[in-house]
Amino acid sequence: MTTAIEFHAGRIPDHPAIVCAGRRLSYARLYREACRIAHGLRAEGLGTRARVAYLGQESVHYYEAFFGCALSGTVLVPINWRLTPVEVEHILRDSGSELLFVDRALLRTAGKVAAASPQLRTVVVLDGTAGGRDEDAEQGFGGVQDFGAWKAAQPEGAPETVTGSEDPIVQLYTSGTTGLPKGVVLAQRSLFKIRDALAEEGLDWIDWRPGDVSLIGIPGFHVGGIWWAMQGFSAGVTNVAMPRFDSRRAVGLIRDLGVTTACMVPSMLRLLLGEPAGGPDAFRALRKIVYGGSPISETLLAECLEVFGCEMAQIYGLTETGNTAVCLPPADHVPGNPRMRAAGRPYPGVQLKIIDSGGAPVPTGTVGEVCLNSPANMLEYWRRPEATAETLVDGWIHTGDAGYLDADGYLFIQDRIKDLIIVTGENIYPAEIENVLVKHPAVADAAVVGVPDDRFGEAVHAFVALRPGAQAGPRDMLEFLRDRIASFKIPSRFEFVDRVPRNPSGKILRRELRDRHWRGRDRRVN
Known part of the structure; x- marks a missing residue:
């Protein structure tokens, strides 16, 4: 990845590389700042493969740090800035990060x-001069340095270049079935192998043109965000980011900067369509939207095609597959086409199979577990050899998703074998929430499931069984969870039951808990 910005720094030095919150860096400036960081x-004293954490919203600094780490051979560990201190602590400790931006x-x-x-x-504080010193906040650190200085x-x-395509470049934390997030280690190849495969086959599923302006709708601590950003930097286009996604601001950026291509999750698309300032005039420069992270309804997809008036491509994959492994190309986005319900088909070089509970392939049209073998697959779960061996088997990622293949090789997702809940593209595992809920003194048992939600795709629904004689309600649960887990993981619905089955x-x-909420739907994802 570092050779791409070095190349563009020499080829188009003054061309804007990244625009965010009123700041703009050219390719030459981005490369120069990344070299300084390296x-x-x-x-x-950070050697090759040392971990460097980043806790902050999207900014030009994030991409400076990303490329600086890549140039030095260290591994960037982006941390979701919405996490609680307890969750941040786990990631810092588990990753062994030696420096924190x-x-x-x-x-x-x-x-x-x-x-x-x-x-x-070492702790390096971003934009330290803008906010002034906060000596109380600096307590507990051996030394705090201002980023600019x-x-x-x-x-x-x-x-000196010290890394290659098989070397780790980023470590992203995903929630786990045991309740503790795991670090997914991705190599440099994870960020460009799919791009190269498309180019070699001459496919325009995800393509780039001179003059493109790319909106990075998904945050950089998410695999979709960092993957999409790296596609834009590799192509030498202008990349536009927001400190945090805001649909009103996004409409303005698309309109005023002439955004031509963007990557978002379905809930973001729904919010854009609801903006009063939106409409065909605001979106006239758009030529392609890439979307993924959660399933999309046919109604929303049809509305997107009508209002945005551009090509659309759906992507499907996991953090463990280096993001996208399957794509529904623009040509299949035709209203009334039954393939509009599909996740898509594998990219060139990606293998896909559907297996039964015993690991044997199932016939076409039969639902089983989706397994993917991609050249972009993760290296490992950081320091979790048993979990790695369970998920990555002989080169195949076992996704935990249930789906089937049609006669033409298109993948249709039907349900989840694992207990994952997806809210606005964020992965949430029930065990993580349950492990906190049962610590409440009034709670005897708890279970968490995902239920359909028209706005966010799914909502987190908690079933709570209280101890004999105890009294507590939804407000008590909310207060208890507020400082213990990130806000997006907190259940939006609480149901008090006699017992958890x-x-x-x-x-x-x-x-048993999910079924009545999904009854009448032909698939158990929303």
Whole structure:
């Protein structure tokens, strides 16, 4: 990935590379700042494959840090800025991050967990001069440095290249079935192998043209966001980001900057369509929207095609597959086409199979577990060899999704074998929430499932069984969860029950809890 911005820095030095929150960096400036960061990381004593955490909203600094880490051979660990201190602490400790880039607004969060991360030697505060010093927030750290001053002290010029396509470049944390997020380690190849396969086959499923302006709708701590951004940087186009997604602001950026291509999740598309300032005139420059992260309804898709008036391509994959492995090309986005319900078909070089519970392939049209073998597959779950062996088997990622293939090789997703809930493209595992709920003194047992929601795709629904004689309501549960898990994971609905149904071995019977909410729908994803 580093060779791409070096190439564009020489070819189109003054062309805007990244625009965010009123700041704009050219390719030459982005490369120069990334080189300084690489030198700075080495000066801090960080060797190849050392972990560097980033806790902050989208900004030009995020991409400077990403490429700086890549140039130095270190691995960037982006952290969802909406997580609670407890969740941030787990990621810092588990990753072994030795340096942290942090927004000044989030410095207090980081300070609360510093003591539990003894390997964290250096903290570099982003935009430190803008907000002034906050000495109370800096307590607990061995040393806090201002990002601008720290960079300025480093030499210019490219450091010696120390990485290749198989070397790790980013470590993204996903929620786990055990309740503890796992670090998915992706190699540099994960960010360009699909692009190269499309180019070699001459396919325009996801393509780039001179003059393209790309909107990065998905945040950089998500695999979809970093993958999409890297496609744009590799192509040498202008990339537009927002500190956080805001549909009104997004409409303005699309209109005023002439955005031609964008990547978003379905819930973002729905919000765009609801904006008063939206409409064909605002979206006239758009030529293609790539969407994924959660299933999309046929009604929403038809409305998108009508209002946006551009090509659309659906992508399907996991963090573990390096993001997209399957695509529904623009040519299949025709109202009334039954393939509009499909996730798509594999990219060139990607293998897909459907297996039964015993691991044997099933016939066409038969539902089973979706397995993917992609050249972009993850290297491993960080320090989780058993979990890696369970998910990555002989080169195949076992997705936990249930689906089938039609006679033409198109994948249709029907349900989830795993208990994953997807809310606005964010992966949420019930166990993570249940493990916190049962710590409430009034709660005897709890179960969490995903139920259909017209706005967000799914909603988190909690079933709570109270202890004998205990009294508590939804407000008590909300108050208890507020500082313990991220806000997007907090259930929007609480249902108090006498008991949580379990099988003889003690496993929660989630399907029994989910079924009545999904009754009448022909698939168990929304």
